[in-house]
Amino acid sequence: MDQVRNRLIVALDVDTMAEMRQLVEELGDAVSYYKVGMQLFYSVGMECLTYLRGLGKEVFLDLKMHDIPNTVAQGAASLTRLGVAMLNVHSSGGPAMMRAAAQKVAETAASLSIPRPKLIAVTVLTSIDSTEWASLRCAAGISDQVVHLAQMAKEAGLDGVVASPQEAEIIREACGKDFAIITPGVRPKGAALNDQSRVATPSDALKSGAHYLVVGRPITAAQDRRTAALAILEEMRNA
Numbered sequence: 001m002d003q004v005r006n007r008l009i010v011a012l013d014v015d016t017m018a019e020m021r022q023l024v025e026e027l028g029d030a031v032s033y034y035k036v037g038m039q040l041f042y043s044v045g046m047e048c049l050t051y052l053r054g055l056g057k058e059v060f061l062d063l064k065m066h067d068i069p070n071t072v073a074q075g076a077a078s079l080t081r082l083g084v085a086m087l088n089v090h091s092s093g094g095p096a097m098m099r100a101a102a103q104k105v106a107e108t109a110a111s112l113s114i115p116r117p118k119l120i121a122v123t124v125l126t127s128i129d130s131t132e133w134a135s136l137r138c139a140a141g142i143s144d145q146v147v148h149l150a151q152m153a154k155e156a157g158l159d160g161v162v163a164s165p166q167e168a169e170i171i172r173e174a175c176g177k178d179f180a181i182i183t184p185g186v187r188p189k190g191a192a193l194n195d196q197s198r199v200a201t202p203s204d205a206l207k208s209g210a211h212y213l214v215v216g217r218p219i220t221a222a223q224d225r226r227t228a229a230l231a232i233l234e235e236m237r238n239a
């Protein structure tokens, strides 16, 4: 059970500490890994990380840094000092930016004698469909671009990527089984897509080679959030 539970990351996309506490309490021991993104971190800052750490939960701090190499590297050092398990950059910032960030994360963790957080790169957002993609005027197709960005991230020394579960298999083929694949865009059968486009069910995501599944609204907007989380875990276990 634990092996599966550690692979489900629930997105805490709420505004306040009170909402976050309520959600984490409801989910209880069903969930051990949480994603803190812009919405919560920009509202409450460190308080949410301190709270989650106090409960022994793992945290993926999803701030998707994207800037020049020095700025991202220094930002990555600051986030490493917060003691999170995983943090990320946008791969479209380029190889020099990713290399600088990877080096700084490793140096910072070593200097503090803390575990080095996984540094991962966002490839092509899971909300982007073929129409949106065409408007970005990228010559490659979405899948080819995702694989290209994943290979670039791997060469730059990153630990993995964020991508759609629809691309997990080709990333695994191109980058090997130890390169982490984190997939949002997970929707149980019949669930609302919301603003997601390149989606798959929890079982299909795992079968395609995803290491971690990021799930937000299918759990957080459910009537009974613990039951929704347990149903997803059950589907993952059966996959």
Ligand SMILES: O=c1ccn([C@@H]2O[C@H](COP(=O)(O)O)[C@@H](O)[C@H]2O)c(=O)[nH]1
Residues within 6 Å of the ligand: 011, 013, 037, 122, 124, 125, 126, 127, 162, 163, 184, 185, 186, 194, 196, 214, 215, 216, 217, 218
């Ligand atoms: O390509 C990406 C990168 C990040 N996300 C984040 O994952 C969750 C998904 O939430 P749902 O409610 O399950 O749609 C959300 O926090 C996004 O910021 C992503 O969806 N796609």
